[in-house]
Amino acid sequence: MTQQHDEGTVERHLGRAIAVHDVTHEYISDAGPVVALEGINVEIPGGEFTVLLGPSGCGKSTLLELIAGLRIPTSGILTIGDARIVGPSRHRGLVFQQSSSLLPWLSVEDNVALGLRINGMPKDERKKRIAEELERVHLSDFAQHRVTELSGGMQQRCQIARALAVDPEVLLLDEPFGALDALTRESLQAEIRRIWQETGRTFVFVTHSVEEAVLLGSRVLVMSPRPGRVIHDQELPFAHAREPITEVRADPTFVNQCHELRAMIGAH
Amino acid sequence: MTQQHDEGTVERHLGRAIAVHDVTHEYISDAGPVVALEGINVEIPGGEFTVLLGPSGCGKSTLLELIAGLRIPTSGILTIGDARIVGPSRHRGLVFQQSSSLLPWLSVEDNVALGLRINGMPKDERKKRIAEELERVHLSDFAQHRVTELSGGMQQRCQIARALAVDPEVLLLDEPFGALDALTRESLQAEIRRIWQETGRTFVFVTHSVEEAVLLGSRVLVMSPRPGRVIHDQELPFAHAREPITEVRADPTFVNQCHELRAMIGAH
Amino acid sequence: CGSNDDSSNAGESTGLPEKIVIGYQNIPNGDLVVKHDGLLEEAFGDAVSVEWKLFDSGGSVNEAILAGAIDIGLVGSSPASRGISSGIEYQIPWIFDVIGKAEALAAKSGINSIADLKGKTVATPFASTSHYSLLAALEDAGLSESDVKVIDSEPDAILAAWQQGDIDAAYVWNPVLAKLTADGGKVLISSEDLSKKGKTTYDLAVVTTSFATKYPAALQTWLNQQNAAVTKIREDVDGAAASIAAELNIPAADAKKQLSELIFLNASEQAGAEYLGGGLARNLFAAAEFNLKLGKIESVKEEAAYNAAILTTYASAAK
Amino acid sequence: MTPPLQTTQATDGRAPSWVSARQRGQEAPKGSIPSWFYPVAATGTVVGLWWALTAVGIWSELILPSPSQVWHAFVQSVTEHDGRPGLSGYYLWEHLWASLWRIVRGVAWALVVGAPLGLALGLWRPFERFAGPIVSFLRSLPPLGYFSLLIIWFGIDDTSKVWLLFLAAFAPISLSVAAGVASTRIERINASLVLGANNAQVVRYVVLPSVVPDLITGLRVAVGFAWTTIVAAETSNGIPGIGGLAWATKKELRSDVAILCVIVIGITAVLLDYGIRQFEKKYAGWYGRW
Amino acid sequence: MTPPLQTTQATDGRAPSWVSARQRGQEAPKGSIPSWFYPVAATGTVVGLWWALTAVGIWSELILPSPSQVWHAFVQSVTEHDGRPGLSGYYLWEHLWASLWRIVRGVAWALVVGAPLGLALGLWRPFERFAGPIVSFLRSLPPLGYFSLLIIWFGIDDTSKVWLLFLAAFAPISLSVAAGVASTRIERINASLVLGANNAQVVRYVVLPSVVPDLITGLRVAVGFAWTTIVAAETSNGIPGIGGLAWATKKELRSDVAILCVIVIGITAVLLDYGIRQFEKKYAGWYGRW
Numbered sequence A, B: 001m002t003q004q005h006d007e008g009t010v011e012r013h014l015g016r017a018i019a020v021h022d023v024t025h026e027y028i029s030d031a032g033p034v035v036a037l038e039g040i041n042v043e044i045p046g047g048e049f050t051v052l053l054g055p056s057g058c059g060k061s062t063l064l065e066l067i068a069g070l071r072i073p074t075s076g077i078l079t080i081g082d083a084r085i086v087g088p089s090r091h092r093g094l095v096f097q098q099s100s101s102l103l104p105w106l107s108v109e110d111n112v113a114l115g116l117r118i119n120g121m122p123k124d125e126r127k128k129r130i131a132e133e134l135e136r137v138h139l140s141d142f143a144q145h146r147v148t149e150l151s152g153g154m155q156q157r158c159q160i161a162r163a164l165a166v167d168p169e170v171l172l173l174d175e176p177f178g179a180l181d182a183l184t185r186e187s188l189q190a191e192i193r194r195i196w197q198e199t200g201r202t203f204v205f206v207t208h209s210v211e212e213a214v215l216l217g218s219r220v221l222v223m224s225p226r227p228g229r230v231i232h233d234q235e236l237p238f239a240h241a242r243e244p245i246t247e248v249r250a251d252p253t254f255v256n257q258c259h260e261l262r263a264m265i266g267a268h
Numbered sequence C: 001c002g003s004n005d006d007s008s009n010a011g012e013s014t015g016l017p018e019k020i021v022i023g024y025q026n027i028p029n030g031d032l033v034v035k036h037d038g039l040l041e042e043a044f045g046d047a048v049s050v051e052w053k054l055f056d057s058g059g060s061v062n063e064a065i066l067a068g069a070i071d072i073g074l075v076g077s078s079p080a081s082r083g084i085s086s087g088i089e090y091q092i093p094w095i096f097d098v099i100g101k102a103e104a105l106a107a108k109s110g111i112n113s114i115a116d117l118k119g120k121t122v123a124t125p126f127a128s129t130s131h132y133s134l135l136a137a138l139e140d141a142g143l144s145e146s147d148v149k150v151i152d153s154e155p156d157a158i159l160a161a162w163q164q165g166d167i168d169a170a171y172v173w174n175p176v177l178a179k180l181t182a183d184g185g186k187v188l189i190s191s192e193d194l195s196k197k198g199k200t201t202y203d204l205a206v207v208t209t210s211f212a213t214k215y216p217a218a219l220q221t222w223l224n225q226q227n228a229a230v231t232k233i234r235e236d237v238d239g240a241a242a243s244i245a246a247e248l249n250i251p252a253a254d255a256k257k258q259l260s261e262l263i264f265l266n267a268s269e270q271a272g273a274e275y276l277g278g279g280l281a282r283n284l285f286a287a288a289e290f291n292l293k294l295g296k297i298e299s300v301k302e303e304a305a306y307n308a309a310i311l312t313t314y315a316s317a318a319k
Numbered sequence D, E: 001m002t003p004p005l006q007t008t009q010a011t012d013g014r015a016p017s018w019v020s021a022r023q024r025g026q027e028a029p030k031g032s033i034p035s036w037f038y039p040v041a042a043t044g045t046v047v048g049l050w051w052a053l054t055a056v057g058i059w060s061e062l063i064l065p066s067p068s069q070v071w072h073a074f075v076q077s078v079t080e081h082d083g084r085p086g087l088s089g090y091y092l093w094e095h096l097w098a099s100l101w102r103i104v105r106g107v108a109w110a111l112v113v114g115a116p117l118g119l120a121l122g123l124w125r126p127f128e129r130f131a132g133p134i135v136s137f138l139r140s141l142p143p144l145g146y147f148s149l150l151i152i153w154f155g156i157d158d159t160s161k162v163w164l165l166f167l168a169a170f171a172p173i174s175l176s177v178a179a180g181v182a183s184t185r186i187e188r189i190n191a192s193l194v195l196g197a198n199n200a201q202v203v204r205y206v207v208l209p210s211v212v213p214d215l216i217t218g219l220r221v222a223v224g225f226a227w228t229t230i231v232a233a234e235t236s237n238g239i240p241g242i243g244g245l246a247w248a249t250k251k252e253l254r255s256d257v258a259i260l261c262v263i264v265i266g267i268t269a270v271l272l273d274y275g276i277r278q279f280e281k282k283y284a285g286w287y288g289r290w
C-alpha cells in the first residue's frame, strides 16, 4: 500500500471547483449489490453554497463521502481543481449524518480540539479557537462534559464545531441541522451563512428542508431516487443576502421560490 | 432487586392518561450534575396526539425515556391510568432519537421482528405483519439487508416499523422523521396520522418542525430551555382532519396557526 | 552462568575460580549438610563465591550443565549414564550416596511378589534411578514391559494415585515411599536388594570437564567438604539430620529416618575398586546397555568413555 | 465539464489509509501477493531461524537439535522400528489424538461453564462482587501446584487431565464474555426493553449476540492456554499423549523428540486457531462496522 | 391533576431490569448489602468448603492439608525457627516478592511487546497473515517443553524465568489488542481522516483509545496466566520464589507449604486483578455507554 501524498497541490486554493465525472458507486452486501449512484456528472463550482436535495436512500451521503475521499467510486473520477481526489484531506471537512463519529472517551472540548491537534496547532491558540467554536454552537457550558452526556442536538452541534474548527477549504455537511429545534437551527443557519459569505469557502450541504435549501443555497441539486442521479440543477438568489434570516423568510419571493422547488420535486 | 410485575393492570386500556407529577431529573456526570427537567407537571390525556416542542437539550428525550420507564426520575412520580410507571413495558413503545438502537447483527426484517418474537407471535402471523410494516415505511426492497447497509433515513424508518409492529397502547416518538426528505416524510406523516385516527392510541411525538407539530398534533406542549419546564400547552385542530395532508397544508388557518405558534416560541 | 564461561582471568593464576555454581537437589545426603552448614563457604573464604541452585531432577541438572549454567551438580546414576551416553562433557568425582532402602517397589496388599504384577499398573518417575530399578526388577522376575503397565508419574502424583486406587504398585523414593508403606504398601524389592544383583543405583556428583581441568584445587576443596559431611552423618547423625531437616522443611526425626535408608561412603571407601575404582564405570555402562535394549536410549558409547568419565584421584587425595 | 484526467495528474488527499482499508474489510489491491505466500513465508522464516541457530553451533545439539535430527525423530515416530510402533509404544498421530481429545473435552467444558459464568459476572453485580474474586483466585493457581489434588479427586486417568485443561481454559472465556457483556450498548438493551423484553429476553436477543465476538476472542485465548498446559497435564500417566511424550523424552535427554512434540503441538494449535477465525468471520462479521 | 399516589398502588411495566441497571452503572438500591460483605463472603465460602473437604477426612491430609495445618505452615514461613528464617532459607514475603518481581518484569515486557504487536496484527493485514500464524504457534507452546532452551539461551537465573513469563503473557495481550483494533468503529476513523489525520494519527487519536478496554482485558488474562506459569518457571533454581517453594516442598510432601504457596499466589493475583480493574474503571469508563 503506497502512500502517495501530494501535499504541494493541497495548499490554499480558495474556490477550487469539485467535479464528479461519470461516477457510479455500488455497495456489495450479502443480500446482493446495491447501486447507490449511477453515472453521476456534477460540477460544484468553487466558493458556491451547493445544496443537495433528494429522497431518503438516494445516495446523498454516499456522494459526500466520495467527495471527502472516504470511499473510492466503483467507476468514474472525482477531481478538485485539477487534482484527482484520491483520499481524505483536512481541506475537505465532513459533518457526518450520525453523531456516533464523536469520540466518546473525550470531552466536548477535546472532540473539537481533535482536528487542531492533528494539524499541530499550538496549545494557546487552540484553546482560543475551541472557545470560539463552542460559543458559536452554544455549547460553552458543556465544554467539560463527555459527548455521551449530550442530547442528540447537542451532539450534532459538537460535530459542526469540530469540522469548523479546522477551517477547511471545502465543507461537506450531511443534514447538520436535522436534530435541531427551530430557534437553534435559525441561529446556526445564520452562522453558517455568515461564515460562507465571509470566507468564500465551498459548501456542500445536504438537507431535507426545502426552505433551508432556498434560504442557504446559492445553488440546489435535486437527486432522483435510487440509483441516484442529478435531475435538477438551479441557481438560488438568497444566499448572498445580507438581511437577517427572519427577514428573508418573510420575503414573498422567498416563499414563492420554496413553493416552486417543492412543486418541482413533487413532480418527479 | 425485586421484579414487581403487575401485568393485570397492563391489559388493553385504550386511552389511559399519562400523568407526570412534580418530576425532576438530574444527570450525574464527572463535570457536575445537570438538571435536565425540573418540577415538571404534565397530564397527557389518553388517545391524544401530543406533540412536544422545545429547544435542543431542554429534556425532551429525557421526558420520553421517563415515560417509557427507561429512567427513574430523581424525584416525582409518573403514572399511566391509575398505575405507577415503574419500568419499561411493551405497551409503551419508543422510537429512539438515534438509530444505533437497531441490532447490527440482524437483517432489517429481523429487527422489525424483534418485538414480535419477544411477545411470542407465531411465525406465520409474524411474517405477514413484518411485510406490512416494511411496506408502510417503504423498506420492502431491503428486508434482507443488514441495518448497517441502510442510509440514515432508512434506518430511522426501520426503527419506526419496529415500534409500530408491536402495536403499543402508547407510542413515544423522538424526532422520528428528522432524517427524512420532504416526500418520504409526508407519506409517513399521513401513515402516522391514519394509524392514530384509526386506533385511538396515545401518541407523544417530539419534533422540531412547528409545521409538523400543527399538522399532526391534537395538542402541543412547548418546553423551556434547560432545566426543562412546560411553558405552553395548547389544543390543535388539524389532527382529526380527514383530508389529505397536502390539502391541510394549503389551508389558510393552518398557515396561520403555524405562524402563531412560531411567534409564541420566539417570544419566550 | 558457570565460571567456565569467564575463562581467563585473575582466578586462573591462583587455581581458583571467582565463583562456583552448584546445582543441588533436595535429597537427604551430605550435599545438603555441606550447604546448610556452610562448609564450602567457610573453606573458600572470600576468595571464591559459592552459588547454590536448586534443581528438581537429574534431567534438569543435565540440561543446566549442557547450558553451561552450573559447574558441579547432583544427578542419579540413571541420568548420569544417559548423560555420558549422549556425550555430555562431565565427569564423576564423588558418590553422594548409594541408594539402599530409600527407593523401593511398594505394592498394594494382595500383591505378594513381582510376578503378581502381571497385568497391573505400576507408576514411577521416568528417567530416574527408580525407573531403572523397576525395569531391572521386572526383567529379573521374567516380566517384559508389555506384561505390566508402567506409567510415568511425579512422586506426589504417585501418592495421590495410590490413595485414589488407580495404581497397584510404585517404585519410588522417600518421603513418598514411606507414606506408601505406612498406608499398607508392601515392599516387594528395594534398591538395596537390586544392588545385590548387580543393579546398584547411586546419587552422583558431576563436574563439567572444563571445570575439573581448570580448577583441580577448587574441586579438591569441594570434595574434602563432602567427605567431612559424610563423616558428620556417620558420627553425629542427629546434627546432620537437623541440618537436612532445616533444608527440607521437615521434622528432624524424618530426616534421620531417611538418612538411615541411604548408604554413605567416605572418600577412602569410594576410591576402592568397587566404586570409583572401576565398579561404578561398569555399572554405568551396563545401565546404558540395559536402556538401549529396552529402547529407552538411542545409542551407547564405548566402555572406555564411561571409564574416562570417572575421576578417582580426588577421592584418593581427600583429607 | 473538464475533460477526463490523465494518470499523471496531481492528486488531492492521502491515498487510501491502510488503517481504514483494514476496517472496511478491504483486501490489498489486486495483482498483489497471493494468499498462500504468507503462511509459507512464516513457516520458512521460523525453520530458517531455527536452522541458522543450530548451524552456528554454539549450543549443544542435545538441547537444540537441528531440523534434520527432528526430521529423523519424526520419521521414527510414524514408523515401526525395532518391532515397536512409533515412540513410547504409540504412533505420533495416536499421541496427538489422545491430547487433542483431552483438549477438546477440556475446552468444551470450559465453554459450557465459562460462558454462562462470564454472562452472570457481567450481568449481575452482586454475583460479580462475590464470585469475581473467586474466579480470579482460581484462574491464577498454578496447575503444577495443585495437580495432585485433581488426581486424588478424579484419578490418574483422563478425568483429572481434562479437569486441568478445563481450569486453564475457563477463565479467559469467562473474562472475555464478562467484558463483552459490560460493553453491550445500552441503547440496544433499551430497545428490547420497550418492546417488552424481560431479563431473559434481553440476554437472549441483545446481550448474547453482542458478546459473540468477545466469546470467540476468549475461546482463541483459551485453546492456546490449554495447549500450553498440555505437558503439565500429562506429566503423570500421559502416554499416549503428545505432552506426555515430550515430558518423558525430555527427561530422557531425547530433546529431538521433545522438540518434535512441541512443534506438532504448535502446528496443531495454529490450525485450530485458523478454524476458529474462519468461524468468527462467518458469525461475527458485523463487529466493528457499527 | 390526579393526587399523589399511595405506595399500595398498581404498577405498570417491569421494575428496573437488572440487565440494564448493570449497564447504566447503577448500584443496587440503597440500604442493601454493604460492599465489604462480598469479598468476606467469598473468602468464607472458599475456606468453608476447604475445611469441609478436609473434615470429612476421605482424603489424606498429606495431599489436602487442613486449614489449621496450612496456618501452621504460614506461621513457620514468617518466623525464624531453628535459627533459620522462614522456609527454605527465606521468609514468605521474600519468596513472594521474588516471584512478583519476575512476574512484573515478564508482564511489563509482554505489554511493551504484545500491545504493539497486537496493534500491528490488527492494523496491517499482510503482517497479520504472515505473523498471525507465528504468534498462534508461539503462544501455544508448552513452557515445560521448551524451558531448557530458554536456560541455554538466557542462563539459569532470573532472565530465563522472566522470558518464560513474558512468553506466557504476551499472547493474550496481543490477541485482545488485535481484536480491539478490529472492532474500532469505522465512523470514528473516518472522522479523524477528514480532519487530516495520517495513519499514525488515526492510530494515536482513535485506535489506541478505542483499544484501551481490550488491552485491559488482555492484561488481566495475561497476569493471571503468568501466575499459573510461575511454578513451571521456578522448577529450576526457583528459590527464593513462591512457585519454587511450592514445587520443592511438594516433592517433600510438605503439601501444607505447597498449598500455602498456592493460596498466597491466588490472593496476590486477586489483589493485582482488583488493582487493574480499578484502573479500568477510571480510564475506560466510557466503554459500553456508547
Ligand SMILES: Nc1ncnc2c1ncn2[C@@H]1O[C@H](COP(=O)(O)OP(=O)(O)OP(=O)(O)O)[C@@H](O)[C@H]1O
Pocket: A027, A028, A029, A034, A035, A036, A054, A055, A056, A057, A058, A059, A060, A061, A062, A063, A097, A226, B148, B149, B150, B151, B152, B153, B154, B179, B180, B181
Ligand atoms: N454500507 C453500506 N452497505 C450497503 N449498502 C449501503 C451502505 N451504505 C448505504 N447503502 C445503500 O446505498 C444507498 C444510498 O445510501 P446513502 O446513505 O448514500 O443515502 P442518503 O441519500 O444519504 O439517504 P438518507 O437521506 O436516508 O440519509 C441506500 O440504498 C443504502 O441502502
Ligand SMILES: Nc1ncnc2c1ncn2[C@@H]1O[C@H](COP(=O)(O)OP(=O)(O)OP(=O)(O)O)[C@@H](O)[C@H]1O
Pocket: A148, A149, A150, A151, A152, A153, A154, A179, A180, A181, B027, B028, B029, B034, B035, B036, B054, B055, B056, B057, B058, B059, B060, B061, B062, B063, B097, B226
Ligand atoms: N447520559 C447523560 N449524562 C449526563 N447528562 C445528560 C445525559 N443525557 C442527557 N443529558 C443532559 O440532559 C439535558 C437534556 O437532554 P435531552 O437528551 O433530554 O435533551 P433533548 O431535549 O432531547 O435535546 P435534543 O433536542 O437536542 O435531542 C442536556 O443538557 C444533556 O446535556
Ligand SMILES: [Mg+2]
Pocket: A060, A061, A062, A097, A174, B151, B152, B153
Ligand atoms: Mg444520508
Ligand SMILES: [Mg+2]
Pocket: A151, A152, A153, B060, B061, B062, B097, B174
Ligand atoms: Mg433528544
